[in-house]
Amino acid sequence: MSVKYRYEEFTWPEIREAVAQNRVPVLAVGTIEQHGPHLPLVTDVLTASEVARRAVERIPEQAVLMPPVYYAFNEHHLDFPGTIAIAGHTFIDYITDIGKSLAHHGFRRILLVNGHGSNVPFLDIAARLVTNQTEAICAMVPWWNLVDRALLAELRESAWPGGMAHACELETSVLLYLRGDLVQMDKAEPDFPPQRSEFFYWDLEKASPVYFQEFFSRYSRTGTLGDPTKATAEKGRRFLESAVDGLVRVIEDLRAREIHPRVDHH
Template sequence: MDLTTATWTDVRDLEADLAVVPVGSTEQHGPHAPLGTDVLTAEAVADAGVERVDREVVRAPAIPVGVAEEHRQFPGTMWVSEDTFRDYVAEAVSSLAHHGFDRIVLVNGHGGNVDALREVGGRLTRAGEAYVVPFTWFEVVGEHTADMGHGGPLETALLRHIEPELIAEERIEEARAGAADGWGDWTSYVNLAYDAAEFTENGVVGDPSEGSKERGEELLELATETLARLLEAVAERDVSRPEHR
């Protein structure tokens, strides 16, 4: 059930305790891909995962702004501090738990959110408010994960599959020409760069021309199958906390 289109009486009559919350970012993804890429991909994976399982799952509205100050030099990018982001996600999740949806999977589409979401999950779970697990789609797509980049082959591929009209195909060569090969500026195993503009001309990391629609279809299937297994595991898990030892 999608909370955006459901009524409160629809929700009242549910017997479910499992919810999915897509989490993304509104940030640059090069000259060819939309600012909402991380939200759109997170929503697509969340919706496909919910449809795959044979149980009632609540799909909450997406959280569209995340930890993304590293893209601040590129117009249109929005961000909040890590503290604000963690507190907002935690309070949004707590409101779901208030209504009985106390097993929650956060389906994430932005790398900058990963650490904060793990902290939120641990905090709420240990406090006994809800059992909360973060899931980042591009970390679970097998050998493709190594090509993640930013606005690169994976995100371009998935968008070509789910929202092809949003890719500016005439700018793919421009995106490829101005892209960095990898994320960051590394010396002695240390990333010396804090902002993307320090190492990528146009915000892109990786070659978006390698992101075909067919690859996007495969990515969605891999992420969906993995998310479906996770949803079943979260639904069946004993979430009581271990006693002191």
Template sequence: MTDTSYRLGELTTDDAAASVARGDVVILPAGAFEQHGPAMPMATDLIRAEDMADRVAAALPGRVVIGPSLPVGVSPHHLGFAGTVTLRPATFLTVAREYVDSLAQHGWRRILVITGHAGNNATLGALAQDLLHDRPDIEFVWTAIASLAAPVTAKMDRAEVTGHCGESETAQMLHVAPHLVHADRLVPGTTALDQLDPLSRQARRTAPSLARRYDQLSANGVLGDPTTATADQGRAIVDAVTTALVDYVQEWLAA
């Protein structure tokens, strides 16, 4: 590996072979190409995942490489808004699996997917089970940024209903890529349970899984009030998630 790059796409094949020999962890950032309300870009989830991958790799020089991103995720629930592009779960699983198979063929055995899009979670879980079945030699780990951020975001989310391009995601983008946030377009979306249809309202109260198009949940695609988000809150979220991931990867490498 060169002294300055930890991105696999910037390395030579000799650098890649040296990474395999060291037993490095390969990180695959996964995102989505979907609406994020009036104020944030389609690639919000990928931008956050790639930024997190960079932070982990920079904290563990010479032990982590960043492989190719998965830029389009499972987002059929956002197709009611212009610009959204989605893959079917089976397609996303196939693409991710072929990334993993290619890396494993060269000898990498530790692979971590960081997803900025919760809509990918079910498919990544299925991929993990698939690999456990027929590639037990591969140590495959995946994590969602939102899950690791929950201890911090639980303290900052003020609306009764929040989530997509609401307080947490907007705060992270204000820290990570403020130039891509149209601050003058930040507006609240659906913020209260009584603004939801009865079935969605009951699902939020009792926590069962319910698939709903976002145009049925919010007129502008936003859940929560992004106008309350700040870059400092975003920094706290990013720092907490980075620490959790770095600690995990360090223990993984030591094991």
């Protein structure tokens, strides 16, 4: 019999057993927001939850897959129809409460898998709060950070920086692979912000040195940022599989991590 790994399908005695086995709850967090004229609103949920699902499926005895979080912080996308924006504090509290509940039940190593660029600061804070306020440790990883950099450089055709930012070559490729039926390539077009510099740019391959986010409609005509016309399903398959390989290793690493006692030096 295959090992059960979807959290919501467990009974409470099975959750108690999963805690005893030191399994790592893996929570994918996406967002519902505009992704240009060619990709669906659910893009960031699909990418993060598929990377998480495939990784947990490979090592089900070591992890538990949580139902994904669909809604998140993205006020800056509201000028485009469809985006659902959750206030920053609400979002942080919501994720922190999920982590605290898991810690309450005895899980000690919790992993957030992020699918949305603007989730990064908020999920980082939520993971820290869970770690500081419970006996568990909680970490966060954006899935695109796990794509092997040599592979990214090999397959990438869009301009650096900016070609891979939002509804871009990377995201569109992965969506073409996962749900090609939801991608409207005839509507995809490159869109690069008029103002770019060595300090101010957006690219998923490497973050800019300056942290800054203004309303998307100020610098994107279409809601896209980057060049989705360079996307292919085959690239998407290789990007996604690379991220899954990386996530399997992250889960194993986090699971093996010792939690040392704190030392009060007063």
